[in-house]
Amino acid sequence: MWPTPVEWQIVRFTLAVCALSTLLIFPFGLAVAWPLARRRWPGKLFVETLVTLPLVLPPVATGLLLLKFFSLRSGVGRFLHQHLGIDVVFSWRAVVAAAAVMSFPLLVRSARVGFQSVNQRLEQIARTLGAGDARVFFTITLPLASRGIGAGIVLAFARAVGEFGATIVVAGNIPGKTTTLSLEIFEAVQLGHDASAYRLLIVCVIIAFGAVWLSELLMKRSALR
Amino acid sequence: MKLEIRQLSLRLERFTLEANVDLHNARTGIFGPSGSGKTSLLETIAGLRKPEMASIALDNQSFESTAQNYSLPIRLRRIGYVPQDDSLFPHLSVRHNLLYGGNGKSKDRTLSFEHVTSFLEITSLLDRHVQSLSRGENQRIVIARALLSAPRLLLLDEPLTALDAKLKDAILEQLGSLHREFGIPMLYVTHDPKEAIEICEEILMLESGKIIARGSPRELLA
Amino acid sequence: MGRFPRSILFLAATMALHNAYSAEVNVCAAASLTDVMKEIAAAYEKQSGDKISFNFAASSLLARQITEGAPADIFFSADETRMDDLEKAGLIVPETRRDLLSNSLVIVVPNDSKLTIASPDELITKAQKIAIANPRAVPAGIYTKEYLSSLGLWEKLESKMVPTENVRAALAAVESGNVDAGFVYKTDANISKRVKVAFGVPVEKGPAIRYPVAIIREARNKSAAEGYLRYLESENARKLFERYGFIVKF
Numbered sequence: 001m002w003p004t005p006v007e008w009q010i011v012r013f014t015l016a017v018c019a020l021s022t023l024l025i026f027p028f029g030l031a032v033a034w035p036l037a038r039r040r041w042p043g044k045l046f047v048e049t050l051v052t053l054p055l056v057l058p059p060v061a062t063g064l065l066l067l068k069f070f071s072l073r074s075g076v077g078r079f080l081h082q083h084l085g086i087d088v089v090f091s092w093r094a095v096v097a098a099a100a101v102m103s104f105p106l107l108v109r110s111a112r113v114g115f116q117s118v119n120q121r122l123e124q125i126a127r128t129l130g131a132g133d134a135r136v137f138f139t140i141t142l143p144l145a146s147r148g149i150g151a152g153i154v155l156a157f158a159r160a161v162g163e164f165g166a167t168i169v170v171a172g173n174i175p176g177k178t179t180t181l182s183l184e185i186f187e188a189v190q191l192g193h194d195a196s197a198y199r200l201l202i203v204c205v206i207i208a209f210g211a212v213w214l215s216e217l218l219m220k221r222s223a224l225r
Numbered sequence: 226m227k228l229e230i231r232q233l234s235l236r237l238e239r240f241t242l243e244a245n246v247d248l249h250n251a252r253t254g255i256f257g258p259s260g261s262g263k264t265s266l267l268e269t270i271a272g273l274r275k276p277e278m279a280s281i282a283l284d285n286q287s288f289e290s291t292a293q294n295y296s297l298p299i300r301l302r303r304i305g306y307v308p309q310d311d312s313l314f315p316h317l318s319v320r321h322n323l324l325y326g327g328n329g330k331s332k333d334r335t336l337s338f339e340h341v342t343s344f345l346e347i348t349s350l351l352d353r354h355v356q357s358l359s360r361g362e363n364q365r366i367v368i369a370r371a372l373l374s375a376p377r378l379l380l381l382d383e384p385l386t387a388l389d390a391k392l393k394d395a396i397l398e399q400l401g402s403l404h405r406e407f408g409i410p411m412l413y414v415t416h417d418p419k420e421a422i423e424i425c426e427e428i429l430m431l432e433s434g435k436i437i438a439r440g441s442p443r444e445l446l447a
Numbered sequence: 448m449g450r451f452p453r454s455i456l457f458l459a460a461t462m463a464l465h466n467a468y469s470a471e472v473n474v475c476a477a478a479s480l481t482d483v484m485k486e487i488a489a490a491y492e493k494q495s496g497d498k499i500s501f502n503f504a505a506s507s508l509l510a511r512q513i514t515e516g517a518p519a520d521i522f523f524s525a526d527e528t529r530m531d532d533l534e535k536a537g538l539i540v541p542e543t544r545r546d547l548l549s550n551s552l553v554i555v556v557p558n559d560s561k562l563t564i565a566s567p568d569e570l571i572t573k574a575q576k577i578a579i580a581n582p583r584a585v586p587a588g589i590y591t592k593e594y595l596s597s598l599g600l601w602e603k604l605e606s607k608m609v610p611t612e613n614v615r616a617a618l619a620a621v622e623s624g625n626v627d628a629g630f631v632y633k634t635d636a637n638i639s640k641r642v643k644v645a646f647g648v649p650v651e652k653g654p655a656i657r658y659p660v661a662i663i664r665e666a667r668n669k670s671a672a673e674g675y676l677r678y679l680e681s682e683n684a685r686k687l688f689e690r691y692g693f694i695v696k697f
Contacts, residue, residue, distance in 0.1 A: 071623055072624050072625055073624045087576075090609045090620075090625060121308070121310065121312065122312065124273050124299065125306065125314075127272075127299035127300045128272075128300075128304060128305065128306040128371075129300075129325050129326030129370070130300050130303070130326050130374055131300055132300055139325075140314060143316045144315070144316060168612075172609050172610065173610060174609055174610060175610070187581075187584075189511075190507060190511060190584060191507070191511075191584050192514075
């Protein structure tokens with residue numbers, strides 16, 4: 001009934017990788033969401049489409065793009081291999097990359113809505129009180145957008161945990177190295193190890209509860225009561 | 226104080242706001258019916274709106290000069306702005322709202338936190354949540370916040386709207402003596418003759434975006 | 448009767464007759480059989496008028512799908528264990544089971560690789576990542592593990608292994624250059640232009656690879672399936688199997 005040590009390792013690995021990927025996309029997600037929410041500029045439609053792509057493309061297709069991008073035959077892959085000794089494909093780094101790319105659009109969408117919901121009048125008032133753009137952003141905009149941003153983080157994390165298609169293409173399912181919860185459940189189903197699959201499924205449900213509970217906690221503590 | 230507004234032209238929905246005035250009274254009123262452009266005028270002075278054409282200067286410091294393609298950023302204008310709508314930061318406590326623009330100290334004057342909060346009778350509200358305030362309390366805090374940023378000029382846009390008569394009278398008295406108490410000149414927008422007479426030394430009468438009269442409120446409105 | 452209704456009648460009759468004669472046979476076959484089976488099927492379709500449709504995947508996945516009731520007429524597995532599982536579960540017609548083919552394993556490297564492998568133990572020092580079909584389930588991977596274990600090399604090489612869904616995915620991994628080497632069937636290496644064989648496991652030293660085929664008990668088109676099965680043991684089929692590099696056992 002209780003998860004095996006191997007299963008525990010997979011759970012820990014999955015949580016660590018997803019936390020890392022969510023952390024990585026956080027600043028970039030906000031940096032993209034803000035101009036999308038507030039400004040009009042040439043090429044905006046193109047950026048919006050690019051950001052939405054991982055949502056619409058079949059995950060395995062996105063995995064293929066990542067595979068080509070980091071392949072040892074590509075510019076990026078070769079550079080990382082020769083100059084930094086880093087191989088992305090078939091390693092935990094690919095798991096992070098897949099999770100980050102697939103969850104990025106969800107963060108951006110929610111954060112964008114969060115930013116759009118901020119009363120810009122309050123930002124202007126802050127300026128009359130002497131605040132510069134950076135101070136306005138961090139003390140007014142960000143806290144008031146925190147509900148949307150928080151929701152975006154939870155969604156992104158959840159999407160990262162559930163990520164499968166891109167991961168299996170670019171990271172593979174290597175026991176002890178890249179096997180995530182999703183990949184392990186797939187393997188268990190394939191091999192007919194249903195008990196294991198159900199155990200891991202329950203862990204996923206608990207993670208979902210945890211993520212929602214955490215987001216509610218953060219909401220209560222932060223900006224808007 | 227010396228506020229020079231030259232060749233102002235701002236296109237609004239139904240008309241163009243135009244102004245060409247020099248203001249120097251400590252308590253100047255802008256009087257007119259709703260929709261006459263009063264709020265837009267204040268917003269332009271504060272820097273929240275960009276006019277098509279204008280040359281604005283306060284105490285010889287240029288704010289806006291379309292001829293020279295120059296516009297002083299809002300945060301450098303040191304103008305206190307009390308708008309009509311809710312403008313307290315909902316995520317901060319009253320105390321943190323008040324201190325957002327400063328604690329009263331600046332290079333040309335010092336207003337103490339205690340003086341401002343006791344004058345506007347908000348000392349008991351300092352640790353309250355913004356959501357729990359009544360409209361009257363809300364307005365007094367907004368005014369205090371603007372004061373504590375040690376502005377050179379205070380802009381008030383119909384601060385007493387939606388208040389009951391008794392409360393109005395109480396705050397009216399405070400507003401009337403604001404300049405005497407703190408030495409900060411103000412532009413006061415209203416459509417209520419009683420307020421204008423009570424508070425302002427001089428008023429501009431605005432109608433459909435044009436200044437149609439200027440003079441003592443008692444003469445123009447009584 | 449006018450001309451219009453009469454032609455419809457004619458059309459309907461032709462279609463009915465056509466349906467009575469041509470059937471669709473669903474074949475679930477191991478991934479390593481992809482290319483050869485497609486070519487054999489094309490020839491058979493011309494001759495018989497039947498249509499062959501395929502589901503190529505790892506034998507383990509196919510066996511699982513058939514167990515869960517996926518519609519299939521024929522199962523062509525890359526190892527006996529998957530077929531045994533189905534036979535124990537009573538899902539095949541035992542009398543139709545026969546061993547058709549065998550294969551051999553090879554170590555492949557990307558075409559532009561400078562790696563030379565004189566024997567499998569050289570992989571320990573010369574390769575960082577080795578692609579292999581999932582050794583927990585897929586026959587090609589199971590055979591590889593069996594072989595390497597017999598040489599006492601499995602534990603030493605295990606940490607370098609990159610398991611893939613099926614043997615063709617292992618081949619693709621080598622083709623892409625993202626791994627240094629891979630274990631695939633000789634027949635897979637034959638059809639790929641982007642890998643080269645670095646080492647061929649001698650058939651006598653390697654694991655006993657067997658490809659059994661059988662008709663599924665729940666098959667919808669038993670007679671058509673039987674017809675196709677017979678064709679698989681024909682001279683034409685034999686020539687094609689051998690051309691692709693399979694070892695024919697009939």
